Amino acid sequence: MTSLAYQLQRAPVGVIVLDGERRVIAANALARRLLEPVGGSILGADLASLHPDAARPKVQWLLDAARARPGEPAGMAMTLPFGTLVARVTVMEGVDGTDAGWCMIFHVPEGFSVVPTTVPASGDILVKLPVASRSGVVLLDVAEVAYLEAEGHYTRVHSEDGSHFCSLSLAELGRRLDPSVFLRVHRSYVVNLRHAQAIDRRDGRWSIVMAAPHAPLVPVSRSRVDLVRRRLAL
Incomplete structure (x- = not known):
């Protein structure tokens, strides 16, 4: 039984x-x-x-x-x-x-497809991100990405050399980035843990100090604090 x-x-x-x-x-x-x-x-x-x-x-x-x-x-x-x-x-x-x-x-409605959250197949993991430039599209190495920020149906990509517009949604990028490196810490943010410099804790709220221009603070949702603790051994 x-x-x-x-x-x-x-x-x-x-x-x-x-x-x-x-x-x-x-x-x-x-x-x-x-x-x-x-x-x-x-x-x-x-x-x-x-x-x-x-x-x-x-x-x-x-x-x-x-x-x-x-x-x-x-x-x-x-x-x-x-x-x-x-x-x-x-x-x-x-x-x-x-x-x-x-x-x-x-x-689940009949015919509704669910995207699995397991590690994507090697052929699906993004190694470059298509971002806009004056001359068209530039392929940005994902290792250079500090964090991703939702911008409506699109994404703002932040790196050490500035920010870039990407026509893919945050959800789509999140599904195709290596989950061992990139972590969803907020509904609007995904961070590259290799670019995390410090943790800022004020008034009971957590933020991650990122290695990007002006050391921006990326907010961490209360529901994600324990996950961040585990991933960063805090």
């Missing part, structure tokens, strides 16, 4: 478990692929931080609705960074009968 954990990992739905503070404490493989399009870990992250700003009130409403009627799962269509999914949430009960958090299950 297969275990429940094994069945959940094989299920064609995304499953995440939240504690009472809305932090993700468990997730199956599909949920991780859906919510980690640029790498990193969702474990320990606040659920709202994994959604666009416009979707966060809906996420909170869904959790509140499930808690208000614990015997009746709440459901709704949710817009995530990668598309619209149907989600259902129910309250979890602890061993002492108290509210222990939530379980969220979301169904």
Whole structure:
């Protein structure tokens, strides 16, 4: 007889478990692929931080609705960074009968493709980035990139010699850059860890001092602080 954990990992739905503070404490493989399009870990992250700003009130409403009627799962269509999914949430009960958090299950629409977050195949890893120049397009060596910043549907590439415009999105670049070197530290930023010079901690907020003109500070989302700690042995 297969275990429940094994069945959940094989299920064609995304499953995440939240504690009472809305932090993700468990997730199956599909949920991780859906919510980690640029790498990193969702474990320990606040659920709202994994959604666009416009979707966060809906996420909170869904959790509140499930808690208000614990015997009746709440459901709704949710817009995530990668598309619209149907989600259902129910309250979890602890061993002492108290509210222990939530379980969220979301169904992937038929025909919807999910980009895996494992290390990309060697043929897909970018070694050069196409950036705009006065004469057309220049191919920038990825080793020279200090960090990437989302600029609408495009990306601003920052290097030691200045900033450059790239027509690829931050999500696309994140999927094709070496995850052992590049790390998503914020919804709008991906950093090259080899260009990290120092950590700035003020008022409880973290930033990474990058090796680029004027030593810019790249903000670290609260949900990514533990990940940055692990990757930089802090």
